[in-house]
Amino acid sequence: MFIKNLPHKTVERLSQYRRSLLMILSKEKTHVFSHEIAQMLHITPVQVRRDLMLIGYSGNLRKGYDIKELIELIGKIIDSERGQRVAVIGLGNLGKAIISYFKGKRSKLAIIAAFDINPEKINRVYDGVACYHINQMAEIIKQNNISIGIIAAPAQQTAEIAEALVLAGIKGILNFTPKALNVPPFVYLEEYDMITSLEKVAFFAKKNDERFK
Amino acid sequence: MFIKNLPHKTVERLSQYRRSLLMILSKEKTHVFSHEIAQMLHITPVQVRRDLMLIGYSGNLRKGYDIKELIELIGKIIDSERGQRVAVIGLGNLGKAIISYFKGKRSKLAIIAAFDINPEKINRVYDGVACYHINQMAEIIKQNNISIGIIAAPAQQTAEIAEALVLAGIKGILNFTPKALNVPPFVYLEEYDMITSLEKVAFFAKKNDERFK
DNA sequence: TAATATTTGTTTAATTATTCACATTGCTAA
C-alpha cells in the first residue's frame, strides 16, 4: 500500500488509532465515530477525519468507521507486508520491560533477539526471546534478517552499539539512552529520553500550578 | 525566572541542551558554539540560537556560550526553585528501570517513592526508593509533597491509578501505559507509548529502505 | 590597519501541523 509522504505525526497517530481500536473492538461494537476515537486520544475529531482522509479511508455517514476494516487498513499502511524483526540491545530492566510489554502485541513486528554482555543472561531465554552476547550481533542480525534495533543498554556503550548495528545492516534504531547517536541517512533513528519527558512534565506541572492557583 | 509561554518544543530541547552540556562540561572545555550543540542533537544551529534567544541568554561572539552559565540558566527556567518530588507507580521492570536510570541525575527532581501491590516489594527499598502499597498512595503523596506521578503499572489499572493520583493532589502525570487517560485541566499529562515509537521506526525504516534501494 | 573569517542575534520566509467552516449525505420522524 503506497501513500505518498504521510506526515510524521499522522504515522504516530495511526499507530495510536490502531491501538485504541484493538482495545474497543468487540462483537457489540463494530463501528466507531471520529469523535469517539478523538476522545480516547485527547485530540479533535477533525484531526482523526483528516488522518483517515490521508490514508484514503471512508466511513459510513451514519455508523461511522468500521473498526475491523480500519485496523486492517492501518496495518496495510504502517506494517511491512513480510513483517519486520526486532532486536533489543541490553537486557537490563528496561530491555526486559520492553520485551514483556511488547510480547505478542503485533504480528508484523516481533522482537526475536536480545543482546547483553552479562554471562548470566547469555544463552538464556527471557520471555520467549533468546539472549546472545553482544559480539554475536552482526551474525545473528544477518541470519535472522533483523531490521530494527532497540538500544536499552547503559549510555557509555551506545555509540559502539549503534555503529555495530549499522554495520550489521539494520534499517531503524530506537534509542532509549540519553546519548544522541549519529547514523547514516539510510538508517532511521528515533531517540527517546525519559528524563526529557519527566522534565517537561515537571515544567508544565509547575506552570499549571501557578496558573490555577 | 519568568519567561512567558515558552514553546513546548523549546522546553524539550532545553532539557536536552542541559543533558548534553552536562556531558561535555570539563576543565578544558568551558564554552560551546551553537553548531556544536546542534550537532550533538541533530538539529540546526539556528534552532539552538533561537531557543537561547527565547530564554534571554547571550553568548560570546568569539567563544560561544559559557557552558556552566547556560546549564545554570536552564535550571532556573525549567526547574522548580524548591524542587519537585516524584513517585513511580508500578515497581516492575519498567518502574525499576526508571528509578535506576534517573538516580541522582537531577537535584531538583527526585523520585522518592514507589507503589506496587506485590507484597514482596512493599516496605522494601529499591535503589534508594521506598516502596509502599498502592492504597497508601494518597497518604504518602501528601506527606511528602509529591507533585509528579509516573505510571509504569499494567495497563488495566491505569485509570484508577490516575484518578487516585489526581485526588491525592498530584500536578503532573507521565503515563507509560498504552491506555490514554483523562485528567482535569489543572493536571499536566504526558503520555508515551513504546509501541507507537517502535511502529514509527518500523514504518520509516521500511520507507527509507525502499527509497535507498 | 584593513581585509577576512567566524559566530551570534534576529527578522523574515517557508514549512508543517492543526483547526475552522461548511457542503454533503443519509437517517429519523413529524
Add this chain to the structure above:
DNA sequence: TTAGCAATGTGAATAATTAAACAAATATTA
C-alpha cells in the same frame, strides 16, 4: 415528503515550528 439532526469529507485559514538570510561584532592575519 420534507424538515431536522448528526455524521463525514475537505478547502481554506490559522497556528506552531523550523529554516533562511543577513547585519553586527570581534578576533586573526596579511
